[in-house]
Amino acid sequence: MDKQQLKTMACEAIDKHAQNLHDFTLDVYKNPELGFKEFETTKKTSAFLRKLGLEVEENIAITGCRANTGKKEGQPNICVMGELDSVVCVDHPDAGKDGASHSCGHHIQLGAMLGSAVGLVESGVIEHLGGSVEFMAVPAEEFIEIDFRSKLIADGKIKYAGGKQELVARGFFDHIDISMMMHSSSHEEPLKAVLGTTSNGFIGKKVNFIGREAHSGGAPHLGINALNAATLALNNINAQRETFKDEDHIRVHPIITKGGDIVNVVPADVKMETYVRGSTIEGMKEANKKVNRSLKAGAMAVGARVEIQEIPGYLPLKSDNNLDELFKENLLSFIKEEEIRMGGAMAGSTDFGDLTQIMPGIHPMIGGVIGAAHTREFSMVDPNLAYIIPAKAFAMTVIDLLYDDGSLAKSIIKEFKPSMTRDEYLKFLEDSSTINVYQFEEE
Ligand SMILES: [Zn+2]
Structure with missing residues (x-):
């Protein structure tokens, strides 16, 4: 089967499941949970993945889950992830318990991640590819409730305050070669997607x-x-x-x-x-x-x-140019060239940045929402653009990477220069946790 046929199969499966994805996303949106407390959201995500016939491991870092399509010896393993947590925005009209609200659009990311799983697994496409995909729902991206997390650290329940840091430390990324995820963002006209931004x-x-x-x-x-x-x-x-x-x-x-x-x-x-x-x-x-x-x-x-x-x-976000170009090519099946911007700087921060320092990764910023993130105005207005198109583009990018015995993935992995090895990264985290006391001595 040629690559284009596989892509068509993936997109048709996603379209067929659009209603399920809408229902799931809305359900998560209406029941926001804060970092390391996303127990219900984890259960819902796991249930969705199980329905696709995947084996799911739950509560990988207090919360969170992952499911692999079946690791193939010596072949690339690509992680498509979505974040589970919400942020505190008491003034948001849909804020829930403790002022939690999905005003960073993580429910949208989960929709895109599960959509890509539908496209690759339910369609049978994955059987034709030379590698595996790991779908991962990760906890605690928002760096909030520091006292609560400090207590979890003191009690030995976690080592680090960020979900991805914790998952790297626990070895959950040891067998992952490439990582992908998105954030939603309201862009100025005519933009619908921004790729390859850096972040602080x-x-x-x-x-x-x-x-x-x-x-x-x-x-x-x-x-x-x-x-x-x-x-x-x-x-x-x-x-x-x-x-x-x-x-x-x-x-x-x-x-x-x-x-x-x-x-x-x-x-x-x-x-x-x-x-x-x-x-x-x-x-x-x-x-x-x-x-x-x-x-x-x-x-x-x-x-x-x-x-x-x-x-x-x-750590700062360092998107992989090769992956960005590939993702862009696939986005062009749905939106126009002038609706996509490449590059730029984002002053906010995400723990996905940490992953991009140690492995190739992409983090597109996709529209379909209005209002600034983390504010009461943030709201999804176009589900198709927000997560159906990204779900398709993720699935298509995976197909590009893993087609032909995974040759493209292999060459991107080979070309990538990490700023530190995983061990160096873990040491960096250890060294960055310090308490210094300074007292001026009178002479
Ligand atoms: Zn976020």
Whole structure:
């Protein structure tokens, strides 16, 4: 059977199941769950995969599931994934428990992932291909509820706060050669898809300024004002901004999460959180050094102590050009050339970035939604564009890669230059989890 015939078979199967996919996606949308709590969404996704005759392994990292079409010895294994979690957006009209809402469109990703499974498995296409596909529903992409996740880490239930980091650490990507997933995005006219964007990586930080209490009215001279240390630190960080290089796309956006205890006591315990984002690992590290310097200088000025905890965030997204071109060719069966943009930079972050540093991957941004992600305006308006077309394009791209004994996949894997090996990546994560305490000593 030729390649085009296989692609037609895959697309026909997806069209035949369009209603099932719509029902599934709507069901997930109406029942949002937050990261590492996506038990119901995992069950629904597993049930859908089982109906296709696949064997499913559930709760791979607290939640999440995976199903493989049958590993073929020595042949490429491609992962198509979708994310299970929602984000907190209390003001979203369809927000559920704890303000959870699918305003990042992860329900759409799951629809696209399952659609591609229908296209490749239900149609019988996979039997004609020289490799296997792993469909994976991954937990906890949104880097939120840090305290909840810190507790999971302290209890030994997970090692890392991000779902994909945790899955790599657990070895679930050891046998994966290429990874693919999408995010939804509202694009300006006439764009319907943006491929090959970079994204920012980030380092997460929790900062605690520790001073000394004293009566604010009676004896402020006996206190050490931790809030003053923090406000100085914020100004110090702002003074660094002109030194950030445009091409590094640095973003530092601290917030004060605790400003003091009561108004008539000099604040002695002030807490701050921030990300340091950047589009290159080097740029990120460089900016992080300056932020740490700023925090220490704030503490130094008033003689306070500062505790800086670093949490490994996500790495920058580095999409594989060969895969992007292939995906684009397939998208052109459904949308026009002028509706697709190649390249660009996204200042947000995704843990899919981590995977693209260690294996070839793509992360197209597909339309069919309105409103900015993570806001109350985010809403799906065109299911066909949002996940039916991506499902087809993913299935067709897999066919291209695994046709003819997987020759194209093999050459892309061979050509790919990882920025670090998987072991180096895991070491990087270990090294990035640090707590540093700085106290200025009076001379
Ligand atoms: Zn997302």
